[in-house]
Amino acid sequence: MGADLTLSGHLHGGFQRLLFLGGIVSPQCVPFPRYDRGIFMKNGRYMAVSVGLGSHSRIPRIGNPTELVVLDLL
Numbered sequence: 001m002g003a004d005l006t007l008s009g010h011l012h013g014g015f016q017r018l019l020f021l022g023g024i025v026s027p028q029c030v031p032f033p034r035y036d037r038g039i040f041m042k043n044g045r046y047m048a049v050s051v052g053l054g055s056h057s058r059i060p061r062i063g064n065p066t067e068l069v070v071l072d073l074l
Contacts, residue, residue, distance in 0.1 A: 002045075005073075013037045013051030017063040023051075 013036045014023030023036035040047045050069040055061060 009050070009052060013049075013064050015056065015059045015061050015064060017051075019063065023064070 014025045014033070016024045018024060021032065023033055025031055026033035026036065035047065035049050037049055037051050040049065048069060048071065051064055051067055053066045053068060
């Protein structure tokens with residue numbers, strides 16, 4: 001059993017991203033997180049991970065532009 005749909009958010013993608021490698025560090029300080037941006041399948045369920053709209057006053061977003069994701073539920 002489980003939820004049909006779960007939506008959650010955080011500052012995914014890290015603040016800085018390296019081309020072809022992805023986020024440098026997650027909000028939990030994990031280097032090169034696996035689920036930093038994109039659509040993934042885990043345990044037979046899809047996950048849509050956005051880099052989000054968040055920013056920080058002291059840490060600039062480098063190579064990681066903000067995004068707003070729109071999901072069409074059919």
